[in-house]
Amino acid sequence: MDGKTKLAINFQNKSIFNISSIFSLGFILALFLFFSLACSSHLQEAKLYFSQGQEHLQRYQTSESRISFQKAKEAAQAGIKKQSLAQLYVIKGLAEVQLEEWPEAEKSFSLAYSLGFEKGEEWAAEAALYGLAQSLEEFGLTTLALESYSHLLSRSKFKPVTILAAGRYVQIKLAQILSLPPQEKSKNLELLLEQIRKLLKQDYHLGYYHYLSSQILSHRGRYQESFEEGVMARELGLPSSEIFRDNDRQLIFCYRQLKKELPPSEWNNFSVLYHRLTNQWGWRDEETPSWMKR
Amino acid sequence: MDEQSFDRLVNNTLKILKELLPTQEYLYLPLLSRALVWALNRYAHRREELMATPVWPLPQSIKVKSDEFVIDFFRSHPQLKHEFAAELEKRDMPSLRLAFDCLYPVVGLEDPFLTGLFASQLEKGEYRVIVSNFPQKLAQAKRDLGQVSAPGRLNQALEDFEEDIRELVVDLSSESEVRQSLIKLLKQALKKSQEEGSNKL
Numbered sequence: 335m336d337g338k339t340k341l342a343i344n345f346q347n348k349s350i351f352n353i354s355s356i357f358s359l360g361f362i363l364a365l366f367l368f369f370s371l372a373c374s375s376h377l378q379e380a381k382l383y384f385s386q387g388q389e390h391l392q393r394y395q396t397s398e399s400r401i402s403f404q405k406a407k408e409a410a411q412a413g414i415k416k417q418s419l420a421q422l423y424v425i426k427g428l429a430e431v432q433l434e435e436w437p438e439a440e441k442s443f444s445l446a447y448s449l450g451f452e453k454g455e456e457w458a459a460e461a462a463l464y465g466l467a468q469s470l471e472e473f474g475l476t477t478l479a480l481e482s483y484s485h486l487l488s489r490s491k492f493k494p495v496t497i498l499a500a501g502r503y504v505q506i507k508l509a510q511i512l513s514l515p516p517q518e519k520s521k522n523l524e525l526l527l528e529q530i531r532k533l534l535k536q537d538y539h540l541g542y543y544h545y546l547s548s549q550i551l552s553h554r555g556r557y558q559e560s561f562e563e564g565v566m567a568r569e570l571g572l573p574s575s576e577i578f579r580d581n582d583r584q585l586i587f588c589y590r591q592l593k594k595e596l597p598p599s600e601w602n603n604f605s606v607l608y609h610r611l612t613n614q615w616g617w618r619d620e621e622t623p624s625w626m627k628r
Numbered sequence: 629m630d631e632q633s634f635d636r637l638v639n640n641t642l643k644i645l646k647e648l649l650p651t652q653e654y655l656y657l658p659l660l661s662r663a664l665v666w667a668l669n670r671y672a673h674r675r676e677e678l679m680a681t682p683v684w685p686l687p688q689s690i691k692v693k694s695d696e697f698v699i700d701f702f703r704s705h706p707q708l709k710h711e712f713a714a715e716l717e718k719r720d721m722p723s724l725r726l727a728f729d730c731l732y733p734v735v736g737l738e739d740p741f742l743t744g745l746f747a748s749q750l751e752k753g754e755y756r757v758i759v760s761n762f763p764q765k766l767a768q769a770k771r772d773l774g775q776v777s778a779p780g781r782l783n784q785a786l787e788d789f790e791e792d793i794r795e796l797v798v799d800l801s802s803e804s805e806v807r808q809s810l811i812k813l814l815k816q817a818l819k820k821s822q823e824e825g826s827n828k829l
Contacts, residue, residue: 397773398783501687508692542687549690552697573687579737580689587700621704627738 376413380406380425387432391574403432420449427457431494436465453491460492464499471502480506487533497542500533504546508553523554541570545581552584557595558604561588565611575625582623589620637792644785652772657815658744663786664793691729695721698728701736708735711755730762731755745769747815 387402410426413419427442440462447454467482483506486499504526511522527550534543548563564585572578589608596604608620617623638660645656693701702708702716702724708731709716715723734742734750743750745765749758776782 397779398786401779401783497687501690505688505690505692508690512692512694546690553694555694555696574689576733576737576739577687577689583736584697587697590700590704591696625738 376409376416377419377422377425380409380413380422380429382406383409384425384429387429391432400433403429407433418445418449420446420451420454423449424451424454427454427461428494431461434465434468436461436468440465457492457495460486460490460495464495467499467502471506476506476510484529487529493537496533497540500530500543500546504530504550508550511553520554523550526550527554539570541567541572542577544570545572545577548581548584552588557588557591561585561592564588568615579623579625582625586621634793637789641785641789644781648776648778648782648785649772654745655769655772657747658741658769659782659786660789661744661747662740663790664740693728693732698724701728701732705735707753708755711753727755727759730759734758741769742766 383402383406387399387406390399390402407426407429410422410429413422414426423442423446427439427446430436430439430442440458443451443454443458443461445454447458463482463486467479467486470476470482471479480503483499483503487496487503490496490499507522507526511519511526514522527547530543530546530550534540534547537543544563544567548560548567551557551560551563554560564581567581568578568585572581592604593601612620615623641660642656645659649655698721699716699719702712712724712727714720715727733739734746735755746758746761749755749761
Protein backbone atom coordinates (compact mmCIF):
# COMPACT_ATOMS: atom_id res chain seq x y z
CA MET A 335 0.00 0.00 0.00
CA ASP A 336 1.53 3.28 -1.00
CA GLY A 337 1.57 6.37 1.09
CA LYS A 338 -1.28 7.98 -0.83
CA THR A 339 -3.57 4.97 -0.33
CA LYS A 340 -2.64 4.79 3.40
CA LEU A 341 -3.44 8.45 3.74
CA ALA A 342 -6.74 7.97 1.88
CA ILE A 343 -7.71 5.07 4.18
CA ASN A 344 -6.64 7.01 7.21
CA PHE A 345 -8.59 9.98 6.01
CA GLN A 346 -11.56 7.74 5.24
CA ASN A 347 -11.29 6.10 8.70
CA LYS A 348 -10.95 9.48 10.29
CA SER A 349 -13.99 10.70 8.37
CA ILE A 350 -15.92 7.60 9.38
CA PHE A 351 -14.74 8.12 12.94
CA ASN A 352 -15.67 11.79 12.77
CA ILE A 353 -19.08 11.09 11.29
CA SER A 354 -19.82 8.41 13.88
CA SER A 355 -18.53 10.75 16.61
CA ILE A 356 -20.81 13.48 15.38
CA PHE A 357 -23.69 11.00 15.30
CA SER A 358 -22.92 9.73 18.80
CA LEU A 359 -22.46 13.23 20.08
CA GLY A 360 -25.69 14.24 18.41
CA PHE A 361 -27.42 11.20 19.87
CA ILE A 362 -26.08 11.97 23.34
CA LEU A 363 -27.09 15.60 22.94
CA ALA A 364 -30.55 14.62 21.73
CA LEU A 365 -30.86 12.17 24.61
CA PHE A 366 -29.69 14.81 27.06
CA LEU A 367 -32.09 17.34 25.55
CA PHE A 368 -34.93 14.82 25.71
CA PHE A 369 -34.32 14.02 29.37
CA SER A 370 -33.72 17.67 30.21
CA LEU A 371 -36.97 18.61 28.53
CA ALA A 372 -38.74 15.71 30.23
CA CYS A 373 -37.30 16.76 33.58
CA SER A 374 -37.97 20.42 33.04
CA SER A 375 -41.55 19.64 32.00
CA HIS A 376 -41.96 17.54 35.18
CA LEU A 377 -40.42 20.40 37.12
CA GLN A 378 -42.78 22.90 35.51
CA GLU A 379 -45.71 20.58 36.18
CA ALA A 380 -44.69 20.10 39.81
CA LYS A 381 -44.31 23.86 40.27
CA LEU A 382 -47.68 24.48 38.63
CA TYR A 383 -49.51 21.98 40.85
CA PHE A 384 -47.70 23.35 43.86
CA SER A 385 -48.82 26.92 43.18
CA GLN A 386 -52.35 25.63 42.52
CA GLY A 387 -52.25 24.00 45.95
CA GLN A 388 -51.20 27.28 47.51
CA GLU A 389 -54.01 29.05 45.70
CA HIS A 390 -56.55 26.54 47.05
CA LEU A 391 -55.17 27.03 50.53
CA GLN A 392 -55.64 30.77 50.22
CA ARG A 393 -59.27 30.01 49.40
CA TYR A 394 -59.58 27.79 52.47
CA GLN A 395 -60.19 24.75 50.22
CA THR A 396 -58.23 22.19 52.20
CA SER A 397 -59.28 19.03 50.36
CA GLU A 398 -58.64 20.60 46.93
CA SER A 399 -55.23 21.84 48.05
CA ARG A 400 -54.28 18.33 49.19
CA ILE A 401 -55.08 16.98 45.72
CA SER A 402 -52.84 19.63 44.12
CA PHE A 403 -49.97 18.99 46.55
CA GLN A 404 -50.29 15.26 45.94
CA LYS A 405 -50.08 15.92 42.17
CA ALA A 406 -47.06 18.20 42.70
CA LYS A 407 -45.37 15.41 44.64
CA GLU A 408 -46.18 12.84 41.93
CA ALA A 409 -44.89 15.12 39.15
CA ALA A 410 -41.66 15.70 41.08
CA GLN A 411 -41.31 11.93 41.63
CA ALA A 412 -41.78 11.29 37.90
CA GLY A 413 -39.08 13.86 37.14
CA ILE A 414 -36.71 12.32 39.69
CA LYS A 415 -37.06 8.93 37.94
CA LYS A 416 -35.60 10.55 34.80
CA GLN A 417 -32.97 12.71 36.46
CA SER A 418 -32.10 13.47 40.07
CA LEU A 419 -32.34 17.24 40.36
CA ALA A 420 -32.07 19.12 43.64
CA GLN A 421 -34.93 21.39 42.60
CA LEU A 422 -37.26 18.40 42.11
CA TYR A 423 -36.41 17.08 45.57
CA VAL A 424 -37.04 20.53 47.06
CA ILE A 425 -40.51 20.74 45.46
CA LYS A 426 -41.23 17.17 46.54
CA GLY A 427 -40.14 18.00 50.09
CA LEU A 428 -42.19 21.17 50.18
CA ALA A 429 -45.29 19.29 48.95
CA GLU A 430 -44.67 16.66 51.62
CA VAL A 431 -44.51 19.37 54.28
CA GLN A 432 -47.93 20.52 53.09
CA LEU A 433 -49.23 16.97 53.17
CA GLU A 434 -47.74 16.70 56.67
CA GLU A 435 -45.61 13.73 55.61
CA TRP A 436 -42.72 14.82 57.80
CA PRO A 437 -40.38 11.79 57.53
CA GLU A 438 -40.71 11.84 53.72
CA ALA A 439 -40.03 15.60 53.67
CA GLU A 440 -36.92 15.06 55.77
CA LYS A 441 -35.67 12.47 53.27
CA SER A 442 -36.38 14.70 50.25
CA PHE A 443 -34.57 17.69 51.75
CA SER A 444 -31.60 15.46 52.70
CA LEU A 445 -31.39 14.24 49.10
CA ALA A 446 -31.69 17.82 47.83
CA TYR A 447 -28.77 18.67 50.12
CA SER A 448 -26.69 15.79 48.75
CA LEU A 449 -27.30 17.23 45.26
CA GLY A 450 -26.01 20.65 46.19
CA PHE A 451 -29.00 22.41 47.75
CA GLU A 452 -27.19 23.94 50.71
CA LYS A 453 -30.18 24.57 52.95
CA GLY A 454 -31.43 20.99 52.48
CA GLU A 455 -29.73 19.53 55.53
CA GLU A 456 -31.08 22.20 57.86
CA TRP A 457 -34.59 22.00 56.37
CA ALA A 458 -34.56 18.22 56.70
CA ALA A 459 -33.71 18.40 60.39
CA GLU A 460 -36.32 21.06 61.06
CA ALA A 461 -39.07 19.28 59.13
CA ALA A 462 -38.27 16.12 61.11
CA LEU A 463 -38.38 17.98 64.43
CA TYR A 464 -41.67 19.67 63.58
CA GLY A 465 -43.16 16.29 62.61
CA LEU A 466 -41.94 14.83 65.88
CA ALA A 467 -43.38 17.74 67.88
CA GLN A 468 -46.75 17.27 66.20
CA SER A 469 -46.76 13.54 67.01
CA LEU A 470 -45.79 14.26 70.61
CA GLU A 471 -48.69 16.71 70.85
CA GLU A 472 -51.10 14.14 69.41
CA PHE A 473 -49.92 11.59 71.99
CA GLY A 474 -50.59 14.11 74.76
CA LEU A 475 -46.90 14.71 75.55
CA THR A 476 -47.49 18.46 75.59
CA THR A 477 -44.37 19.48 77.54
CA LEU A 478 -42.05 17.73 75.10
CA ALA A 479 -43.99 19.09 72.13
CA LEU A 480 -43.79 22.59 73.58
CA GLU A 481 -40.00 22.29 74.01
CA SER A 482 -39.62 21.25 70.38
CA TYR A 483 -41.83 24.09 69.12
CA SER A 484 -39.91 26.53 71.32
CA HIS A 485 -36.60 25.31 69.89
CA LEU A 486 -37.92 25.67 66.34
CA LEU A 487 -39.33 29.14 66.80
CA SER A 488 -36.10 30.44 68.29
CA ARG A 489 -33.60 28.59 66.06
CA SER A 490 -35.30 27.49 62.85
CA LYS A 491 -34.13 29.03 59.58
CA PHE A 492 -36.83 27.30 57.54
CA LYS A 493 -39.56 29.95 57.61
CA PRO A 494 -42.60 27.71 56.93
CA VAL A 495 -41.65 25.59 59.94
CA THR A 496 -40.96 28.65 62.14
CA ILE A 497 -44.41 30.05 61.33
CA LEU A 498 -46.16 26.73 62.02
CA ALA A 499 -44.20 26.22 65.24
CA ALA A 500 -45.00 29.76 66.42
CA GLY A 501 -48.74 29.17 65.91
CA ARG A 502 -48.72 25.83 67.75
CA TYR A 503 -46.52 27.22 70.54
CA VAL A 504 -48.80 30.22 71.19
CA GLN A 505 -51.88 27.99 71.12
CA ILE A 506 -50.51 25.52 73.71
CA LYS A 507 -49.01 28.26 75.89
CA LEU A 508 -52.27 30.24 75.98
CA ALA A 509 -54.20 27.09 76.96
CA GLN A 510 -51.75 26.51 79.84
CA ILE A 511 -51.75 30.16 80.92
CA LEU A 512 -55.56 30.28 81.11
CA SER A 513 -55.56 28.10 84.23
CA LEU A 514 -52.85 30.07 86.11
CA PRO A 515 -53.52 32.51 88.97
CA PRO A 516 -53.75 36.18 87.78
CA GLN A 517 -50.23 37.29 88.72
CA GLU A 518 -48.52 34.30 87.14
CA LYS A 519 -50.81 34.65 84.16
CA SER A 520 -49.59 38.21 83.48
CA LYS A 521 -45.94 37.21 83.88
CA ASN A 522 -46.28 34.27 81.50
CA LEU A 523 -48.21 36.29 78.94
CA GLU A 524 -45.43 38.89 78.94
CA LEU A 525 -42.82 36.19 78.36
CA LEU A 526 -44.86 34.74 75.51
CA LEU A 527 -45.26 38.19 73.99
CA GLU A 528 -41.51 38.70 74.23
CA GLN A 529 -40.91 35.50 72.22
CA ILE A 530 -43.25 36.62 69.44
CA ARG A 531 -41.67 40.09 69.41
CA LYS A 532 -38.31 38.46 68.73
CA LEU A 533 -39.85 36.86 65.64
CA LEU A 534 -41.31 40.20 64.64
CA LYS A 535 -37.86 41.79 64.79
CA GLN A 536 -36.72 39.30 62.14
CA ASP A 537 -39.87 39.39 59.98
CA TYR A 538 -41.80 42.55 60.75
CA HIS A 539 -43.65 42.29 57.44
CA LEU A 540 -45.38 39.02 58.40
CA GLY A 541 -49.01 39.78 59.24
CA TYR A 542 -49.37 36.43 61.02
CA TYR A 543 -46.87 37.41 63.75
CA HIS A 544 -48.78 40.65 64.35
CA TYR A 545 -51.95 38.57 64.59
CA LEU A 546 -50.33 36.35 67.25
CA SER A 547 -49.20 39.46 69.12
CA SER A 548 -52.70 40.88 68.99
CA GLN A 549 -54.15 37.64 70.41
CA ILE A 550 -51.68 37.57 73.32
CA LEU A 551 -52.18 41.26 74.13
CA SER A 552 -55.91 40.67 74.24
CA HIS A 553 -55.43 37.93 76.89
CA ARG A 554 -53.36 40.50 78.80
CA GLY A 555 -56.24 42.99 78.60
CA ARG A 556 -54.11 45.51 76.68
CA TYR A 557 -56.85 46.21 74.17
CA GLN A 558 -55.45 49.35 72.54
CA GLU A 559 -52.17 47.59 71.69
CA SER A 560 -54.06 44.47 70.68
CA PHE A 561 -56.13 46.61 68.33
CA GLU A 562 -53.02 48.23 66.83
CA GLU A 563 -51.38 44.84 66.21
CA GLY A 564 -54.64 43.60 64.66
CA VAL A 565 -54.64 46.59 62.29
CA MET A 566 -51.03 45.85 61.32
CA ALA A 567 -51.94 42.20 60.70
CA ARG A 568 -54.88 43.21 58.49
CA GLU A 569 -52.87 45.73 56.51
CA LEU A 570 -49.92 43.39 55.98
CA GLY A 571 -52.17 40.48 54.95
CA LEU A 572 -53.13 37.24 56.62
CA PRO A 573 -52.68 33.74 55.26
CA SER A 574 -56.24 32.38 55.33
CA SER A 575 -59.80 33.69 55.37
CA GLU A 576 -60.34 31.98 58.73
CA ILE A 577 -57.50 33.97 60.34
CA PHE A 578 -58.55 37.11 58.47
CA ARG A 579 -62.07 36.87 59.90
CA ASP A 580 -60.84 35.96 63.38
CA ASN A 581 -58.62 39.06 63.29
CA ASP A 582 -61.61 41.22 62.31
CA ARG A 583 -63.53 39.74 65.25
CA GLN A 584 -60.61 40.67 67.48
CA LEU A 585 -60.68 44.28 66.23
CA ILE A 586 -64.41 44.53 66.98
CA PHE A 587 -63.90 43.01 70.43
CA CYS A 588 -61.14 45.56 71.22
CA TYR A 589 -63.42 48.37 69.99
CA ARG A 590 -66.17 47.26 72.38
CA GLN A 591 -63.80 46.86 75.33
CA LEU A 592 -62.18 50.26 74.72
CA LYS A 593 -65.62 51.85 74.51
CA LYS A 594 -66.22 50.64 78.06
CA GLU A 595 -62.87 51.56 79.58
CA LEU A 596 -61.37 54.61 77.84
CA PRO A 597 -61.94 58.08 79.31
CA PRO A 598 -64.23 60.22 77.04
CA SER A 599 -61.49 62.36 75.45
CA GLU A 600 -59.34 59.32 74.60
CA TRP A 601 -62.40 57.45 73.37
CA ASN A 602 -63.24 60.31 71.00
CA ASN A 603 -59.78 60.21 69.47
CA PHE A 604 -59.87 56.43 69.17
CA SER A 605 -63.36 56.46 67.71
CA VAL A 606 -62.32 58.90 64.94
CA LEU A 607 -59.39 56.66 64.01
CA TYR A 608 -61.55 53.51 64.17
CA HIS A 609 -64.18 54.97 61.85
CA ARG A 610 -61.58 56.16 59.40
CA LEU A 611 -60.08 52.67 59.25
CA THR A 612 -63.36 50.79 58.96
CA ASN A 613 -64.49 53.17 56.20
CA GLN A 614 -61.29 52.48 54.35
CA TRP A 615 -61.87 48.73 54.72
CA GLY A 616 -65.42 49.06 53.40
CA TRP A 617 -67.21 47.90 56.55
CA ARG A 618 -70.95 48.52 56.64
CA ASP A 619 -70.75 49.93 60.16
CA GLU A 620 -68.32 49.84 63.09
CA GLU A 621 -69.14 46.23 63.95
CA THR A 622 -69.96 44.76 60.53
CA PRO A 623 -67.18 43.89 58.07
CA SER A 624 -68.40 43.22 54.53
CA TRP A 625 -68.07 39.42 54.95
CA MET A 626 -70.30 39.35 58.03
CA LYS A 627 -74.03 38.65 58.07
CA ARG A 628 -75.90 41.72 59.29
CA MET B 629 -79.07 37.84 38.73
CA ASP B 630 -80.90 35.54 36.36
CA GLU B 631 -82.68 32.97 38.54
CA GLN B 632 -83.32 30.54 35.68
CA SER B 633 -79.64 30.42 34.81
CA PHE B 634 -78.82 29.97 38.46
CA ASP B 635 -81.27 27.05 38.77
CA ARG B 636 -79.77 25.45 35.69
CA LEU B 637 -76.28 25.92 37.03
CA VAL B 638 -77.13 24.41 40.41
CA ASN B 639 -78.87 21.46 38.82
CA ASN B 640 -75.94 20.74 36.51
CA THR B 641 -73.54 20.72 39.46
CA LEU B 642 -75.99 18.66 41.49
CA LYS B 643 -75.97 15.96 38.82
CA ILE B 644 -72.21 15.54 39.27
CA LEU B 645 -72.46 15.64 43.05
CA LYS B 646 -75.12 12.94 42.94
CA GLU B 647 -72.83 10.77 40.86
CA LEU B 648 -69.86 11.25 43.17
CA LEU B 649 -71.61 11.41 46.54
CA PRO B 650 -74.82 9.45 45.91
CA THR B 651 -75.73 8.80 49.55
CA GLN B 652 -74.28 11.93 51.15
CA GLU B 653 -76.90 14.53 50.23
CA TYR B 654 -76.14 16.44 53.42
CA LEU B 655 -72.83 17.51 51.85
CA TYR B 656 -74.33 19.18 48.74
CA LEU B 657 -75.31 22.41 50.41
CA PRO B 658 -72.03 22.92 52.34
CA LEU B 659 -69.96 22.22 49.21
CA LEU B 660 -71.98 24.49 46.94
CA SER B 661 -72.24 27.15 49.61
CA ARG B 662 -68.47 27.19 50.06
CA ALA B 663 -67.88 27.47 46.30
CA LEU B 664 -70.50 30.16 46.05
CA VAL B 665 -69.21 32.26 48.93
CA TRP B 666 -65.71 32.00 47.57
CA ALA B 667 -66.95 33.13 44.15
CA LEU B 668 -68.41 36.22 45.82
CA ASN B 669 -65.41 36.80 48.06
CA ARG B 670 -62.98 36.68 45.22
CA TYR B 671 -64.81 39.54 43.63
CA ALA B 672 -65.59 41.57 46.72
CA HIS B 673 -62.32 41.05 48.59
CA ARG B 674 -59.97 41.32 45.67
CA ARG B 675 -57.86 43.87 47.51
CA GLU B 676 -57.45 41.68 50.58
CA GLU B 677 -56.72 38.69 48.39
CA LEU B 678 -53.97 40.52 46.60
CA MET B 679 -52.56 41.79 49.85
CA ALA B 680 -52.51 38.40 51.55
CA THR B 681 -48.97 37.51 52.51
CA PRO B 682 -47.86 34.39 50.66
CA VAL B 683 -47.14 32.63 53.94
CA TRP B 684 -46.63 28.97 53.39
CA PRO B 685 -47.73 26.46 54.61
CA LEU B 686 -50.82 27.90 56.20
CA PRO B 687 -50.74 28.18 59.95
CA GLN B 688 -53.80 27.82 62.16
CA SER B 689 -55.88 30.50 63.80
CA ILE B 690 -55.58 30.85 67.59
CA LYS B 691 -58.50 28.98 69.11
CA VAL B 692 -57.75 29.80 72.77
CA LYS B 693 -59.54 33.02 73.64
CA SER B 694 -59.77 34.98 76.88
CA ASP B 695 -62.85 34.63 79.11
CA GLU B 696 -63.82 38.20 78.19
CA PHE B 697 -63.73 37.40 74.47
CA VAL B 698 -65.89 34.28 74.95
CA ILE B 699 -68.44 36.15 77.07
CA ASP B 700 -68.52 39.07 74.62
CA PHE B 701 -69.19 36.62 71.76
CA PHE B 702 -72.34 35.29 73.47
CA ARG B 703 -73.50 38.68 74.80
CA SER B 704 -73.17 40.50 71.49
CA HIS B 705 -75.32 38.00 69.58
CA PRO B 706 -78.99 38.48 70.56
CA GLN B 707 -80.07 34.85 70.00
CA LEU B 708 -77.01 33.35 71.68
CA LYS B 709 -77.40 35.77 74.59
CA HIS B 710 -80.94 34.51 75.07
CA GLU B 711 -80.12 30.83 74.57
CA PHE B 712 -77.13 30.83 76.94
CA ALA B 713 -78.55 33.31 79.47
CA ALA B 714 -78.22 30.87 82.38
CA GLU B 715 -74.56 30.06 81.67
CA LEU B 716 -73.78 33.76 81.18
CA GLU B 717 -75.43 34.70 84.44
CA LYS B 718 -73.49 32.04 86.39
CA ARG B 719 -70.34 32.83 84.36
CA ASP B 720 -70.12 29.08 83.75
CA MET B 721 -66.92 29.20 81.71
CA PRO B 722 -66.48 25.44 81.10
CA SER B 723 -69.95 25.20 79.49
CA LEU B 724 -69.56 28.47 77.61
CA ARG B 725 -66.14 27.44 76.28
CA LEU B 726 -67.50 24.07 75.14
CA ALA B 727 -70.28 25.81 73.22
CA PHE B 728 -67.91 28.53 71.97
CA ASP B 729 -65.56 25.99 70.33
CA CYS B 730 -68.44 24.77 68.15
CA LEU B 731 -70.37 27.99 67.60
CA TYR B 732 -67.54 30.45 66.97
CA PRO B 733 -66.46 28.97 63.59
CA VAL B 734 -70.10 28.71 62.46
CA VAL B 735 -71.70 31.89 63.84
CA GLY B 736 -68.64 34.03 64.55
CA LEU B 737 -66.42 33.35 61.55
CA GLU B 738 -69.28 32.28 59.24
CA ASP B 739 -67.24 29.48 57.71
CA PRO B 740 -69.12 28.83 54.43
CA PHE B 741 -68.79 25.04 54.63
CA LEU B 742 -69.93 24.87 58.25
CA THR B 743 -72.81 27.33 57.75
CA GLY B 744 -73.97 25.06 54.91
CA LEU B 745 -73.54 21.94 57.04
CA PHE B 746 -75.65 23.39 59.86
CA ALA B 747 -77.97 25.50 57.66
CA SER B 748 -81.23 24.01 58.97
CA GLN B 749 -80.21 24.34 62.65
CA LEU B 750 -79.08 27.93 62.06
CA GLU B 751 -82.37 28.74 60.39
CA LYS B 752 -84.32 27.36 63.35
CA GLY B 753 -81.96 28.89 65.91
CA GLU B 754 -81.11 25.45 67.32
CA TYR B 755 -77.71 26.43 68.66
CA ARG B 756 -77.55 23.71 71.30
CA VAL B 757 -78.20 21.08 68.63
CA ILE B 758 -75.21 22.45 66.70
CA VAL B 759 -73.06 22.12 69.84
CA SER B 760 -74.13 18.55 70.55
CA ASN B 761 -73.79 17.38 66.91
CA PHE B 762 -70.73 19.40 65.90
CA PRO B 763 -67.87 16.89 66.40
CA GLN B 764 -69.70 13.88 64.95
CA LYS B 765 -71.15 15.74 61.98
CA LEU B 766 -67.83 17.34 61.08
CA ALA B 767 -65.96 14.04 61.42
CA GLN B 768 -68.58 12.34 59.23
CA ALA B 769 -68.28 15.07 56.56
CA LYS B 770 -64.48 14.79 56.52
CA ARG B 771 -64.70 11.00 56.27
CA ASP B 772 -67.24 11.06 53.44
CA LEU B 773 -65.30 13.68 51.47
CA GLY B 774 -62.10 11.71 51.99
CA GLN B 775 -63.71 8.64 50.45
CA VAL B 776 -65.11 10.31 47.32
CA SER B 777 -64.37 8.13 44.28
CA ALA B 778 -63.06 10.87 41.95
CA PRO B 779 -61.78 13.82 44.00
CA GLY B 780 -60.37 15.56 40.94
CA ARG B 781 -63.76 15.52 39.21
CA LEU B 782 -65.51 16.84 42.32
CA ASN B 783 -62.94 19.62 42.55
CA GLN B 784 -63.42 20.50 38.87
CA ALA B 785 -67.22 20.53 39.18
CA LEU B 786 -67.06 22.93 42.13
CA GLU B 787 -64.52 25.16 40.38
CA ASP B 788 -66.75 25.34 37.29
CA PHE B 789 -69.72 26.18 39.51
CA GLU B 790 -67.67 28.95 41.12
CA GLU B 791 -66.62 30.41 37.75
CA ASP B 792 -70.17 30.35 36.35
CA ILE B 793 -71.66 31.89 39.48
CA ARG B 794 -69.21 34.75 39.27
CA GLU B 795 -70.39 35.49 35.74
CA LEU B 796 -74.03 35.51 36.89
CA VAL B 797 -73.60 37.90 39.78
CA VAL B 798 -73.33 41.51 38.70
CA ASP B 799 -73.72 43.72 41.75
CA LEU B 800 -72.04 42.56 44.92
CA SER B 801 -72.36 45.67 47.00
CA SER B 802 -74.05 43.75 49.83
CA GLU B 803 -72.34 40.40 49.89
CA SER B 804 -74.13 38.83 52.85
CA GLU B 805 -77.58 39.55 51.38
CA VAL B 806 -76.59 38.05 48.03
CA ARG B 807 -75.14 35.06 49.87
CA GLN B 808 -78.33 34.56 51.86
CA SER B 809 -80.58 34.73 48.80
CA LEU B 810 -78.29 32.40 46.85
CA ILE B 811 -78.27 29.85 49.67
CA LYS B 812 -82.06 30.08 49.76
CA LEU B 813 -82.24 29.45 46.01
CA LEU B 814 -79.78 26.64 46.37
CA LYS B 815 -81.90 24.93 49.00
CA GLN B 816 -84.97 25.29 46.77
CA ALA B 817 -83.10 23.72 43.88
CA LEU B 818 -82.00 20.86 46.12
CA LYS B 819 -85.55 20.32 47.31
CA LYS B 820 -86.90 20.43 43.74
CA SER B 821 -84.37 17.89 42.51
CA GLN B 822 -85.20 15.62 45.45
CA GLU B 823 -88.91 15.81 44.58
CA GLU B 824 -88.18 15.06 40.93
CA GLY B 825 -86.11 12.09 42.02
CA SER B 826 -88.88 10.66 44.20
CA ASN B 827 -91.46 11.20 41.43
CA LYS B 828 -89.31 9.22 39.03
CA LEU B 829 -89.19 6.38 41.54
